[in-house]
Amino acid sequence: MSEIRTPRLLLRRWLDDDLVPLSEIHADPEVMRWVGDGTPRSLEETAEDIEAWEEEWDEEGFGIFAVELLGSGELAGAVGLYVPDSPPEVAGQVAIAWRLGRAFWGxxxxxxxxxATLEFALQDRGLDRVVAVCRASDTASANVLGKLGMGAESTTRDMETGHDLRVYGIDLTEFQA
Structure with a gap:
């Protein structure tokens, strides 16, 4: 299954028409301040992101979904699963991540x-564990992780950016659908 419906959202694979709306989200410094080094991304970089996400879908059977509002069909952002290279505490594990346009916050x-993505990972894809990493100062993401039942397990530092990070995790045995 590469499409999930929630009461208000459609999580789906990427379409060509998603490039421009996602690049507009990626161009917003407020959105991107929590992602990587915080630098907004260009149209070309966004196209590379989508291509990499689609390749991960083909290789892993999971990836980053496009998030579409059911009512309007508008692209709200991205959410999904990926396998991070760093920090070392989570490298090679399956992690959950999201980014939404500022108009869709709150x-x-x-x-x-x-x-919905966590349920997909643990129930549909049969994963035993999912992790997440967010900056220690990103309280909005920490709140979402808490709602998912993911507990903070450790802290670390992003060696590339110098940001303090929190590592979260949840095992299948802890998951409440």
Whole structure:
């Protein structure tokens, strides 16, 4: 299954028409301040992101979904699963991540999409564990992770950016659908 419906959202694979709306989200410094080194991404970089996400779908059987509002068909952002290279505490594990356009913040969309993705990982894909990494100062993401039942397990530092990070995790035995 590479499509999930929630009460308000459609999580699906990427379409060509998603490039421009996602690049607009990626161009917003407020959205990107929590992602990587915080630098906004260009149209070309966004196209590379989508291509890499689609390759991960083909190779792993999971990846980053496009998040579409059911009511309007508008692209709200991205949510999904990936296998991080760093930090070392989570390298090679399956992690959950999301980013939504600023217009979609504060409406529960991140929690709704992330919950559906976590269910997909643990129930549909049969994973035993999912992790997440967020900056220690990113309280909004920490709140979403708490709603998912993911507990903070450790802290670390991003060696590339110098940001303090928190590592979260949840095992299948802890998951409440």
């Amino acid at each position: 409406q529960g969309y991140a929690s709704e999409a992330a919950q």
